Amino acid sequence: MGGVNQIVLAEPRGFCAGVDRAIEIVERALAKFGAPIYVRHEIVHNTYVVNELKAKGAVFIEDLAEVPPGATLVFSAHGVSKAVEAEAQARGFSIFDATCPLVTKVHVEVAKLAREGYEFIMIGHKGHPEVEGTMGQLDHGIHLVEDVEDVAKVQPAQTEKLAVVTQTTLSVDDAAEIAAAVRTRFPKVREPKQQDICYATQNRQDAVKLLSPQVDIVIVVGSPTSSNSNRLRELAERLGTPAHMVDSAAELKAEWFEGRARVGLTAGASAPEVLVAEVIERIRALGAVSVRSMPGIEEKTKFPLPKGLRLDDIPPPQHIS
Numbered sequence: 001m002g003g004v005n006q007i008v009l010a011e012p013r014g015f016c017a018g019v020d021r022a023i024e025i026v027e028r029a030l031a032k033f034g035a036p037i038y039v040r041h042e043i044v045h046n047t048y049v050v051n052e053l054k055a056k057g058a059v060f061i062e063d064l065a066e067v068p069p070g071a072t073l074v075f076s077a078h079g080v081s082k083a084v085e086a087e088a089q090a091r092g093f094s095i096f097d098a099t100c101p102l103v104t105k106v107h108v109e110v111a112k113l114a115r116e117g118y119e120f121i122m123i124g125h126k127g128h129p130e131v132e133g134t135m136g137q138l139d140h141g142i143h144l145v146e147d148v149e150d151v152a153k154v155q156p157a158q159t160e161k162l163a164v165v166t167q168t169t170l171s172v173d174d175a176a177e178i179a180a181a182v183r184t185r186f187p188k189v190r191e192p193k194q195q196d197i198c199y200a201t202q203n204r205q206d207a208v209k210l211l212s213p214q215v216d217i218v219i220v221v222g223s224p225t226s227s228n229s230n231r232l233r234e235l236a237e238r239l240g241t242p243a244h245m246v247d248s249a250a251e252l253k254a255e256w257f258e259g260r261a262r263v264g265l266t267a268g269a270s271a272p273e274v275l276v277a278e279v280i281e282r283i284r285a286l287g288a289v290s291v292r293s294m295p296g297i298e299e300k301t302k303f304p305l306p307k308g309l310r311l312d313d314i315p316p317p318q319h320i321s
């Protein structure tokens, strides 16, 4: 039986603009104010990134009671509820908000439609911090559905003013199926003009759709908590290609590659390229002789940093990439 011969890289893969910005906010806060900088929840769902920032002096917490008075606090890229925001303000922290602007856009839309009397059906994964943050924009009136079965069970107080919102990192195909079920049950439902699933999630899934049929196995670099990384692995498997997700090169198992000549490689939006490079090295050691990239969209999205961290006098920190 032959072994691995070629690595094919998905394009685009890895860091999105929201992740890049969130990490830079922590790095710049460390450079400007010094350690410790407190971060509510993992800044992005990646073990390597979190460990690198911990080593530089970031302290990751879940409960604001763990943060000392007067400290600098960063909200993670996933966003926070109104209650968390209010508590952080009441405790007097100096706050930098690393919520991805595409998540904030969803929060703003929820607040606007709620003022017009809308109730919401949110498509998302229970317990994910982004879902908690978005649902926590309102005291009541947001109902979570995780799948088509949930759509049959949901009980809004009225059906005249009902709107759909989604988590930004869902499977595009699953979300479309659930949204269709919502539409069937509530024909008057209002759907977002542009879907809430973000450009990075969409592009990475499109790239896996292109990659998957051309390879014998797909490896996704991403942490188990990363929603968009999990969706990439699932998507490759649905397309009939065996797929594994790894947090680092050390998790690769030689037996996965037996009899598989072409290895497709991608990375979730929170996984740095340095981990992809390590995975490539490890697969080369297993016999891969060539590495090529698929053609794909070039992403140019970039988000501005918050006020107070844009100053030119902050020495440019060494950025994780």
Ligand code: SF4
Residues within 6 Å of the ligand: 016, 017, 018, 019, 077, 100, 101, 102, 103, 168, 169, 198, 199, 200, 201, 228, 269
């Ligand atoms: S995956 Fe999308 S929503 Fe999440 S941080 Fe990246 S750009 Fe923002």
